[in-house]
């Protein structure tokens with residue numbers, strides 16, 4: 001049913017740290033690898049080795065150059081995947097009931113058996129989090145790795161999303177934002193985590209942690225005092241004598 | 246947004262078809278005999294061909310019946326219901342006109358109203374999308390309804406059709422004028438979309454992927470806007486000005502036929518622009534619009 005739940009018991013989502021993300025695309029690869037053989041149809045590629053390859057990814061990492069008013073420009077890498085919005089417009093527009101938001105944990109999913117591939121949900125998502133699978137004609141999106149996080153066949157430490165597990169710098173954190181004491185809630189509170197485009201009223205669950213303040217560049221070299229050597233003793237005498245010649 | 250031919254053809258033909266059925270339902274025209282069969286048939290064909298065309302852009306057309314299930318929240322689902330209800334409820338009226346059964350006209354009122362409601366539900370599919378600022382405006386339903394009423398009036402051979410076509414001129418100029426400023430009024434930029442404006446000026450350093458993808462093809466359609474101004478002039482002339490002029494000169498059948506063809510071609514151009522000129526906010530992440 002494409003009516004949204006009034007509230008969800010948990011609000012599972014990701015906290016993405018823009019300070020530590022190095023833009024290595026490991027989460028993109030981990031996500032594609034897991035979801036290619038997990039929930040629903042594989043994430044197909046078209047013409048993968050040809051001149052114009054194309055394919056479905058549930059997570060994409062952008063790189064931006066940001067120039068502050070003063071100070072040096074920064075490169076900020078920006079992963080973009082579904083934010084599991086509380087007021088998800090992608091769900092209510094769906095004519096078939098294929099798109100839905102789970103009342104137990106707030107995960108937004110597509111029931112691929114019911115999806116007609118009309119693409120309306122992808123139009124409704126302001127964040128570009130949905131991509132149509134050109135081979136199967138159904139909509140694909142981040143599942144928050146629903147087939148990992150509750151999967152008792154996996155070792156305990158692997159029961160988190162593939163992108164979180166695969167990130168070499170620990171820039172992606174998974175947890176319950178409804179619990180103020182969870183790791184992600186505390187992290188978001190401490191670092192001033194923010195939601196994307198809040199004025200569109202989608203109420204995203206995921207939070208982005210802004211890059212930390214950078215040091216101010218010092219024009220004087222910190223080695224300068226060490227270079228200003230005052231010789232003393234014998235060396236000092238020699239210095240004075242030689243200076244006079 | 247990508248101007249998919251199937252969706253453009255669908256919305257123009259079914260809009261005109263339901264517009265025509267609206268006039269029949271309310272008895273603005275009541276043909277009889279063979280004339281009724283052909284004329285009502287035209288209305289039904291346009292509406293049905295349009296609906297069929299809309300299934301061509303589906304990834305899984307064989308499951309299209311499921312689109313009837315979510316009428317509580319989804320405008321697309323409501324459109325499915327309204328269109329079928331209109332077509333079914335108008336059938337007795339059409340039969341009565343054709344076979345001269347003498348059914349009282351009020352039988353057609355409900356179906357006629359549903360025909361117009363169908364056009365409204367179609368327009369709401371676009372109007373509801375906040376992520377496309379150009380569409381998210383009350384002028385969008387006004388535009389769809391104006392096209393249906395003007396196109397329907399021409400097809401129904403109504404004497405007031407020229408007036409409706411003239412109104413269409415005003416409506417088109419208004420929606421283009423307002424639409425052009427809609428994205429800017431939202432004040433969304435790459436900086437606000439990523440939230441990085443809190444640090445400084447944001448530009449794209451490197452794209453997230455070197456090849457194309459669904460988002461770039463479907464939502465970030467930038468190629469067609471080059472000739473937008475010329476196409477607007479063509480759409481305005483063909484959809485409204487020329488047919489209005491034709492009907493001002495003559496009230497003969499040939500004038501109506503020519504005006505109808507001319508209007509439909511212009512409407513297709515206008516609908517193409519409705520998609521091609523619409524910008525989705527996701528383009529911001531790519532530094533494109």
Ligand code: SF4
Nearest residue numbers: 082083084085090125
């Ligand atoms: S990010 Fe997009 S796809 Fe995900 S819940 Fe929000 S609107 Fe839906």
Ligand code: SF4
Nearest residue numbers: 094115116118119121
């Ligand atoms: S593409 Fe599938 S999931 Fe998306 S709105 Fe259409 S039917 Fe629903």
Ligand code: SF4
Nearest residue numbers: 031142144145161163
């Ligand atoms: S949570 Fe899973 S599906 Fe979602 S982006 Fe991460 S790896 Fe991909």
